[in-house]
Amino acid sequence: EPEVTQTPSHQVTQMGQEVILRCVPISNHLYFYWYRQILGQKVEFLVSFYNNEISEKSEIFDDQFSVERPDGSNFTLKIRSTKLEDSAMYFCASLSGTPVGDGYTFGSGTRLTVV
Amino acid sequence: DQQVKQNSPSLSVQEGRISILNCDYTNSMFDYFLWYKKYPAEGPTFLISISSIKDKNEDGRFTVFLNKSAKHLSLHIVPSQPGDSAVYFCAASDLSTSGTYKYIFGTGTRLKVLA
Numbered sequence: 001e002p003e004v005t006q007t008p009s010h011q012v013t014q015m016g017q018e019v020i021l022r023c024v025p026i027s028n029h030l031y032f033y034w035y036r037q038i039l040g041q042k043v044e045f046l047v048s049f050y051n052n053e054i055s056e057k058s059e060i061f062d063d064q065f066s067v068e069r070p071d072g073s074n075f076t077l078k079i080r081s082t083k084l085e086d087s088a089m090y091f092c093a094s095l096s097g098t099p100v101g102d103g104y105t106f107g108s109g110t111r112l113t114v115v
Numbered sequence: 116d117q118q119v120k121q122n123s124p125s126l127s128v129q130e131g132r133i134s135i136l137n138c139d140y141t142n143s144m145f146d147y148f149l150w151y152k153k154y155p156a157e158g159p160t161f162l163i164s165i166s167s168i169k170d171k172n173e174d175g176r177f178t179v180f181l182n183k184s185a186k187h188l189s190l191h192i193v194p195s196q197p198g199d200s201a202v203y204f205c206a207a208s209d210l211s212t213s214g215t216y217k218y219i220f221g222t223g224t225r226l227k228v229l230a
Contacts, residue, residue, distance in 0.1 A: 004158070031216055042117075043159065043204060043220040056215040091158050095216055103149045103206070103218065106158035 006107035023092030031095040121221035138205030
């Protein structure tokens, strides 16, 4: 069964450092997303990406965040200067474009720990 | 602004009995709803969905009920099994007006099925 792959599974970084979280969505999907879940809290929308551009972003997704799909397969989330409060599970998701049925396919997440 | 609410953070049910997980939403524009299941250290996995034109959708042991006037949906699991123990997230979207197919998630309910 096709799956969304995220790497690394766990990233520890020092405050102020840049991190890049990587995702390989399902190949024939058209819509791509990043969500995050701070420990014990809800899964929060960060950004959606379609047709090689951001289609929507949340208030969380400030100038420190950026996304790219550089080569048609990888979908990356960059945090330029990490803060302690960026520590969370980051989930990548993709969607085929047919909204009825199965919704998103999520990756297994990257746990980001900022120290 | 919490548009999707799951007011019960946890629920314990005896194996073989019915589990009922509840979700309330505030945005009357939402027209598509999903339930996701999440095990520790994994990404959420799709369970069942319902469109606002229906009031019930059934898939095996899982049934989702939608009450549009009350802005309430529920997930019924019958019979509950120990393997159903997980965190369940309700998610909603205004697919007919959203070009991004963004889903808003609730805070989750941790279900524990006791053997």
